[in-house]
Amino acid sequence: xxxxxxxxxxxxxxxxxxxxxxxxxxxxxxxxxxxxxxxxxxxxxxxxxxxxxxxxxxxxxxxxxxxxxxxxxxxxxxxxxxxxxxxxxxxxxxxxxxxxxxxxxxxxxxxxxxxxxxxxxxxxxxxxxxxxxxxxxxxxxxxxxxxxxxxxxxxxxxxxxxxxxxxxxxxxxxxxxxxxxxxxxxxxxxxxxxxxxxxxxxxxxxx
Amino acid sequence: xxxxxxxxxxxxxxxxxxxxxxxxxxxxxxxxxxxxxxxxxxxxxxxxxxxxxxxxxxxxxxxxxxxxxxxxxxxxxxxxxxxxxxxxxxxxxxxxxxxxxxxxxxxxxxxxxxxxxxxxxxxxxxxxxxxxxxxxxxxxxxxxxxxxxxxxxxxxxxxxxxxxxxxxxxxxxxxxxxxxxxxxxxxxxxxxxxxxxxxxxxxxxxx
DNA sequence: GCATGTGAAAATCTTCACAGCA
DNA sequence: TGCTGTGAAGATTTTCACATGC
Numbered sequence: 001x002x003x004x005x006x007x008x009x010x011x012x013x014x015x016x017x018x019x020x021x022x023x024x025x026x027x028x029x030x031x032x033x034x035x036x037x038x039x040x041x042x043x044x045x046x047x048x049x050x051x052x053x054x055x056x057x058x059x060x061x062x063x064x065x066x067x068x069x070x071x072x073x074x075x076x077x078x079x080x081x082x083x084x085x086x087x088x089x090x091x092x093x094x095x096x097x098x099x100x101x102x103x104x105x106x107x108x109x110x111x112x113x114x115x116x117x118x119x120x121x122x123x124x125x126x127x128x129x130x131x132x133x134x135x136x137x138x139x140x141x142x143x144x145x146x147x148x149x150x151x152x153x154x155x156x157x158x159x160x161x162x163x164x165x166x167x168x169x170x171x172x173x174x175x176x177x178x179x180x181x182x183x184x185x186x187x188x189x190x191x192x193x194x195x196x197x198x199x200x201x202x203x204x205x206x207x
Numbered sequence: 208x209x210x211x212x213x214x215x216x217x218x219x220x221x222x223x224x225x226x227x228x229x230x231x232x233x234x235x236x237x238x239x240x241x242x243x244x245x246x247x248x249x250x251x252x253x254x255x256x257x258x259x260x261x262x263x264x265x266x267x268x269x270x271x272x273x274x275x276x277x278x279x280x281x282x283x284x285x286x287x288x289x290x291x292x293x294x295x296x297x298x299x300x301x302x303x304x305x306x307x308x309x310x311x312x313x314x315x316x317x318x319x320x321x322x323x324x325x326x327x328x329x330x331x332x333x334x335x336x337x338x339x340x341x342x343x344x345x346x347x348x349x350x351x352x353x354x355x356x357x358x359x360x361x362x363x364x365x366x367x368x369x370x371x372x373x374x375x376x377x378x379x380x381x382x383x384x385x386x387x388x389x390x391x392x393x394x395x396x397x398x399x400x401x402x403x404x405x406x407x408x409x410x411x412x413x414x
Numbered sequence: 415g416c417a418t419g420t421g422a423a424a425a426t427c428t429t430c431a432c433a434g435c436a
Numbered sequence: 437t438g439c440t441g442t443g444a445a446g447a448t449t450t451t452c453a454c455a456t457g458c
Binding site: 211240241242252256257259260264265266267268269270271272 | 415416417418419420
């Protein structure tokens with residue numbers, strides 16, 4: 001394989017492939033072809049092969065891909081081959097929803113700390129987790145947690161982001177519908193739920 | 208302006224511009240330049256001008272854009288110039304979070320119906336909304352609601368999607384970490400929270 | 415003068431098509 | 437034969453740079 005700059009889009013798709021492969025493996029598919037997976041995901045087979053090729057190629061020509069092997073490779077690339085412990089900041093409705101979300105496991109993600117500013121919530125236990133006061137955020141560095149989810153009201157989001165960065169967090173998933181600024185070394189992904197809904201009407205035909 | 212196929216990416220960005228413009232207007236900016244907005248959003252000014260030009264151009268050369276006017280135009284394009292009423296299916300943790308989410312208002316989105324399968328929840332009132340049994344989904348057509356949010360466990364998601372389609376829903380925002388199939392005429396956008404988190408470690412440098 | 419609107423160039427991403435190997 | 441890996445072609449998207457009109 002030659003050198004190729006890896007397209008951002010290819011990286012973005014890896015978690016999609018991973019989820020599909022895990023599902024197919026569970027269905028008993030020990031091996032898959034790019035066609036198999038493509039049909040299942042509703043995408044183009046060449047795209048899958050090309051995406052995989054950016055990372056060296058995971059298959060055997062004439063045969064296909066060993067499901068388990070590809071899963072292992074993708075997890076390694078995405079640095080999900082170890083359990084990634086994640087902190088949750090804000091245990092309101094959205095925070096509770098995140099804690100109850102059933103989809104983290106397949107990616108090796110685990111919420112292992114939860115914080116809130118509300119004294120009434122601090123100390124409460126939810127699913128083996130004891131909610132801590134946000135002033136404890138600085139303990140994250142000691143705990144080796146460098147991933148965090150922000151699920152607080154918009155006006156508190158920036159302050160929480162600042163505290164997380166100070167605590168050594170390197171990746172933040174932000175659910176507040178607002179902009180947050182962080183140093184370049186920190187990666188932020190924001191999900192504005194309303195924005196996704198707002199895109200739908202454009203594509204809906206009248207009537 | 209000549210004919211141009213409108214890039215999907217341009218459409219995807221409109222809600223981002225809209226949110227930014229609404230914010231700037233609230234800050235008192237009656238008019239903005241592409242530079243203003245670009246700086247605020249951290250994007251390229253040409254991109255904004257180009258995106259706007261696909262829809263005919265909203266500004267005055269040499270002067271800039273009237274904030275309010277552009278907002279109105281974008282809302283119209285996105286079909287958000289009327290209040291879009293939306294149904295919520297599944298009033299668990301995630302559903303409650305959606306109901307409490309503060310970001311819908313700016314887009315003219317409103318959750319005006321909520322459904323659950325749990326008899327213990329049906330009949331309860333939350334924020335002026337009475338939770339209905341999912342068997343009532345078919346009333347959506349009569350109510351003129353054609354947008355819906357699915358926030359149920361993955362194993363129930365497909366069934367709910369089927370019921371929504373039958374009820375005439377044309378756009379679905381799906382929060383379940385699973386694939387759902389719908390007729391081509393229905394637009395589905397899925398958000399797998401875990402997938403976004405799973406992308407972060409790749410971009411985080413070690414240490 | 416100044417900022418938009420827009421062809422054209424550049425960059426990025428996707429799909430094709432086939433060589434090569436099991 | 438069958439399926440991967442991959443150059444090359446094609447499509448899409450972004451950025452540039454400047455003519456145009458206020």
